[in-house]
Amino acid sequence: MAGSGSIFTAISSSESTNVMPSARFDGCLAADMRGTFFTSENGSVDGVSTLTWINPVGKLVKPGAPSSQQMDPVSAIGLAAAIVQFIDIGAKVAKRLHSFSNDLDQVPKAFRQMSVNLPLIVDGLRRIKLQEDSDKLDEATRTALRPVVTECIRSTEELGGILDKTLPSATASSWERRKKALLSLGKDRKVEEISEALDRYVQVLTFHQVISAGTSHPEAPPAYETLTFWLVPLDRNASFVGREDILRQIDLTFQVKEGSQPKVALYGLGGIGKSQITLEYCYRRSKEEDKCSVFWVNAATAARFEESFKRIADSCGLVTGGQGSSDDITVLVKDYLETKHSRPWLMVLDNIDDKQAFFVEELRSGRTASDTIPRCSQGSLLFTTRTIDVAVDLVAPAEPIMVTAMTKEEGTQLVRNRLPGEKADASLIAEFLQELDHIPLAISQAVAFMAKRRKTVAQYLQQYRSNETARMRMLNYEFSDHGRQDRSLESVAKTWAISFDWIRNNDRRAIDLLYVISFLQHQSIPKELLLDADEDEFEFEDAVATLKGFSFLDANADDTVFKTHRLVQLTTRSWLQTQSLEALEAAAFEALKLLSLNFPEPITNPLEGYFITCANMLPHAELLLQYKFQKPLGREEELVKARLLDYVGRYVHWISDYQTGLARLREACRIKEKHLDERDVDRLRTQGRLVWSLFVNGDAEEIKAAMELGYRLLELRREVLGADHPETIDCLSDLAGVVEVAGDLEKSRTLQEEAVERSVRVLGPTHQDTLNCKAHLASVLQELDYIEQAVVLQREVYNVKLRELGPENPDLLAAEHNLAMILSDAGEDEEALRLTRQNFETKRRVLGVDHRETLITGHFLAVELRGLERDEECRRLCEMIIAEARQGPRRNNVHSIRIVNQISGLLDYLNNHAADTATQDVS
Numbered sequence: 001m002a003g004s005g006s007i008f009t010a011i012s013s014s015e016s017t018n019v020m021p022s023a024r025f026d027g028c029l030a031a032d033m034r035g036t037f038f039t040s041e042n043g044s045v046d047g048v049s050t051l052t053w054i055n056p057v058g059k060l061v062k063p064g065a066p067s068s069q070q071m072d073p074v075s076a077i078g079l080a081a082a083i084v085q086f087i088d089i090g091a092k093v094a095k096r097l098h099s100f101s102n103d104l105d106q107v108p109k110a111f112r113q114m115s116v117n118l119p120l121i122v123d124g125l126r127r128i129k130l131q132e133d134s135d136k137l138d139e140a141t142r143t144a145l146r147p148v149v150t151e152c153i154r155s156t157e158e159l160g161g162i163l164d165k166t167l168p169s170a171t172a173s174s175w176e177r178r179k180k181a182l183l184s185l186g187k188d189r190k191v192e193e194i195s196e197a198l199d200r201y202v203q204v205l206t207f208h209q210v211i212s213a214g215t216s217h218p219e220a221p222p223a224y225e226t227l228t229f230w231l232v233p234l235d236r237n238a239s240f241v242g243r244e245d246i247l248r249q250i251d252l253t254f255q256v257k258e259g260s261q262p263k264v265a266l267y268g269l270g271g272i273g274k275s276q277i278t279l280e281y282c283y284r285r286s287k288e289e290d291k292c293s294v295f296w297v298n299a300a301t302a303a304r305f306e307e308s309f310k311r312i313a314d315s316c317g318l319v320t321g322g323q324g325s326s327d328d329i330t331v332l333v334k335d336y337l338e339t340k341h342s343r344p345w346l347m348v349l350d351n352i353d354d355k356q357a358f359f360v361e362e363l364r365s366g367r368t369a370s371d372t373i374p375r376c377s378q379g380s381l382l383f384t385t386r387t388i389d390v391a392v393d394l395v396a397p398a399e400p401i402m403v404t405a406m407t408k409e410e411g412t413q414l415v416r417n418r419l420p421g422e423k424a425d426a427s428l429i430a431e432f433l434q435e436l437d438h439i440p441l442a443i444s445q446a447v448a449f450m451a452k453r454r455k456t457v458a459q460y461l462q463q464y465r466s467n468e469t470a471r472m473r474m475l476n477y478e479f480s481d482h483g484r485q486d487r488s489l490e491s492v493a494k495t496w497a498i499s500f501d502w503i504r505n506n507d508r509r510a511i512d513l514l515y516v517i518s519f520l521q522h523q524s525i526p527k528e529l530l531l532d533a534d535e536d537e538f539e540f541e542d543a544v545a546t547l548k549g550f551s552f553l554d555a556n557a558d559d560t561v562f563k564t565h566r567l568v569q570l571t572t573r574s575w576l577q578t579q580s581l582e583a584l585e586a587a588a589f590e591a592l593k594l595l596s597l598n599f600p601e602p603i604t605n606p607l608e609g610y611f612i613t614c615a616n617m618l619p620h621a622e623l624l625l626q627y628k629f630q631k632p633l634g635r636e637e638e639l640v641k642a643r644l645l646d647y648v649g650r651y652v653h654w655i656s657d658y659q660t661g662l663a664r665l666r667e668a669c670r671i672k673e674k675h676l677d678e679r680d681v682d683r684l685r686t687q688g689r690l691v692w693s694l695f696v697n698g699d700a701e702e703i704k705a706a707m708e709l710g711y712r713l714l715e716l717r718r719e720v721l722g723a724d725h726p727e728t729i730d731c732l733s734d735l736a737g738v739v740e741v742a743g744d745l746e747k748s749r750t751l752q753e754e755a756v757e758r759s760v761r762v763l764g765p766t767h768q769d770t771l772n773c774k775a776h777l778a779s780v781l782q783e784l785d786y787i788e789q790a791v792v793l794q795r796e797v798y799n800v801k802l803r804e805l806g807p808e809n810p811d812l813l814a815a816e817h818n819l820a821m822i823l824s825d826a827g828e829d830e831e832a833l834r835l836t837r838q839n840f841e842t843k844r845r846v847l848g849v850d851h852r853e854t855l856i857t858g859h860f861l862a863v864e865l866r867g868l869e870r871d872e873e874c875r876r877l878c879e880m881i882i883a884e885a886r887q888g889p890r891r892n893n894v895h896s897i898r899i900v901n902q903i904s905g906l907l908d909y910l911n912n913h914a915a916d917t918a919t920q921d922v923s
Contacts, residue, residue: 261377272440278348299350339376348383357369418451435461526561530562662702695734777793821860
């Protein structure tokens with residue numbers, strides 16, 4: 001600060017050298033640390049009892065004057081307390097003046113002059129307070145100084161009142177600021193009067209210090225090297241909660257071998273709370289170890305780094321008297337802390353996010369910021385960074401500490417602290433925290449939003465959940481966040497945009513990967529979905545490492561499954577939208593295309609791993625299929641979507657979600673019929689899957705539609721592919737199934753026998769497609785009461801599938817169930833019951849307790865038990881099935897509900913039958 005230099009120069013011109021820079025002011029140090037503050041530790045002042053001063057109206061006031069002139073309030077609270085009061089008021093007013101003067105050129109001269117004068121008085125009174133605290137002022141001096149302090153307080157309070165009416169707020173618009181500047185012209189004369197008065201106070205206080213320095217015989221001042229410094233530009237965060245585990249980790253990591261330098265690096269997502277944890281640690285460390293100096297360095301850029309070191313150099317007296325050029329300040333500080341400062345110290349290096357700026361870019365000294373960090377065992381280093389890559393480089397071989405999201409308890413406490421009037425119960429706050437991924441900055445942003453708009457947590461959630469546009473706007477909401485040095489207003493979107501920009505400029509593959517991930521489910525993202533077929537795996541791993549480094553992506557131990565924060569996804573999409581709608585939709589389509597290419601193709605006999613891969617990709621596919629493109633897709637884009645609709649539709653049909661499967665297949669057919677010729681093979685395949693889905697659903701209208709489409713497809717496939725092509729044979733078998741469900745059993749038998757004959761001849765008797773045709777024929781024979789033939793044919797199918805597919809394959813399980821049903825019709829009750837029990841338990845384990853196929857087998861088992869008059873066992877089975885199905889994820893599936901209702905009817909019958917039997921027994 002210019003004012004500090006002026007006073008120091010005046011005092012340094014005297015013969016005495018007892019004026020020292022200060023560090024600790026018992027909590028009175030102003031939050032604005034851009035200037036250097038000085039104090040004096042000299043003894044009492046001789047001859048000061050004759051000091052006089054002139055008040056603002058020109059009246060002489062001398063020590064010993066009547067009490068009305070001595071300002072009783074100061075006498076009442078004491079000189080030191082009055083100075084503390086003035087320093088608090090003066091520092092705040094000075095900071096407002098300084099900020100406003102920097103922002104606008106139109107500020108009147110008196111306002112600008114005051115921004116210079118006021119810090120001088122603050123500085124001078126700080127020195128006098130140190131003398132008072134050290135009991136080095138005699139009573140005469142105190143008496144002389146009291147009216148000076150009183151008038152300073154009065155004038156500064158008056159000035160503060162003028163500023164409240166004249167200066168704009170920090171959030172004022174440019175127009176409001178210009179308007180306020182014009183209004184300030186009317187206050188200029190009054191401010192000039194106050195300025196002139198305060199200018200005289202500067203002269204009085206400077207005169208007091210000069211006389212004090214020239215006439216006293218002080219003790220030798222302590223050396224700079226023995227002083228304790230507190231250079232932290234932020235006050236303590238009153239809303240800080242929790243994080244005790246990380247604070248303990250910092251303490252433990254600082255415990256190193258003798259002779260080693262303690263180093264800790266905190267890394268994590270922007271807004272996760274790294275700087276807030278560090279700030280809290282500084283205050284705790286200072287309280288526990290009052291001789292430990294604390295220095296806070298903003299390391300976001302090279303310029304910020306040098307500015308912070310300049311402040312340290314000023315405070316430690318390293319550049320006084322013109323010594324030390326601006327080019328070697330960082331070197332001076334490094335040397336001073338390594339070799340001269342005798343007490344322990346802690347240096348915080350905050351926001352080392354740009355690796356290039358910290359490790360490569362040269363400062364004015366010719367060295368990098370990394371090279372100028374003081375290295376010695378009595379000094380501790382505490383770094384914060386967004387990337388693990390930087391964190392590892394900073395503290396190797398030590399392990400950096402990852403800062404993760406808040407716990408539910410910590411987040412709840414933060415909300416309660418910031419919204420004391422909030423009446424929401426714990427469960428609602430838990431929902432609120434989950435929506436915001438427990439990220440501190442997001443929670444603080446939401447709390448500020450609610451506080452300013454007088455909204456409750458319930459109202460916030462309702463608005464946030466209403467639509468994506470609302471969520472994006474709320475994440476872009478700017479608010480004043482405690483401890484943000486570089487930006488007065490903050491938001492989650494603005495914080496992460498810095499990282500997004502860096503990744504885009506330095507790792508194109510990583511930013512493209514982030515774009516795709518932002519349109520997927522936030523967790524359980526399989527690697528095979530993200531890795532291009534022809535992509536260099538090393539390039540992919542580098543991109544993943546970049547995103548993991550910024551904590552935008554996390555992975556399991558072997559990097560095969562990934563997850564991210566939902567807020568990261570939403571903010572990425574918002575950031576894309578600020579670039580252009582085209583950029584947003586291009587990224588959405590890229591994600592859709594990746595899913596279309598990687599979702600497994602459905603075939604008659606799925607390959608090993610098909611169901612697992614589909615289950616892993618289904619949540620992501622469903623999310624992309626629900627995405628509403630704002631611009632119409634072109635032909636190729638629509639066909640990409642149709643491919644995914646087709647594959648997803650067949651899979652969800654297989655897992656018993658028939659309605660969704662049918663809807664997906666219908667939409668796929670609609671698109672392909674729009675863009676592809678009737679004879680196109682890809683179109684024919686999708687239509688074939690639609691036929692299967694229609695007749696399995698069993699609705700009369702759907703069966704009719706399936707039959708019409710089935711006959712047309714058979715005709716087209718014979719023309720395009722030939723009568724003996726496996727896909728034509730498959731179409732023939734499916735059509736036979738439709739005809740069977742429609743009730744024409746003889747026609748169905750004829751079609752199935754043709755399908756079996758062709759398949760045996762073309763593919764062989766044990767090919768899976770041939771076995772499926774035989775299984776369908778066995779079903780028709782059963783319906784026609786050719787039971788023995790059906791048993792032989794179905795047992796052949798079952799044995800081959802068991803040998804080739806294994807006991808848990810879904811295709812085998814279907815064959816096993818069908819064999820049990822045919823055996824039951826054949827009177828082979830014991831074998832039928834054994835197979836049915838086995839089939840039911842395997843399906844419960846493999847498919848799930850509420851899968852439609854499991855419920856069908858469970859219902860059949862219950863019917864078998866009832867037929868064998870095992871009513872109690874049947875009752876227990878029904879109760880178990882109903883309870884499990886009503887708790888399962890498919891409990892709302894209409895087909896599952898239909899089967900559960902049938903089982904419930906059987907249970908009611910059993911209970912009524914038992915009651916009737918009991919009544920008869922009593923009679």
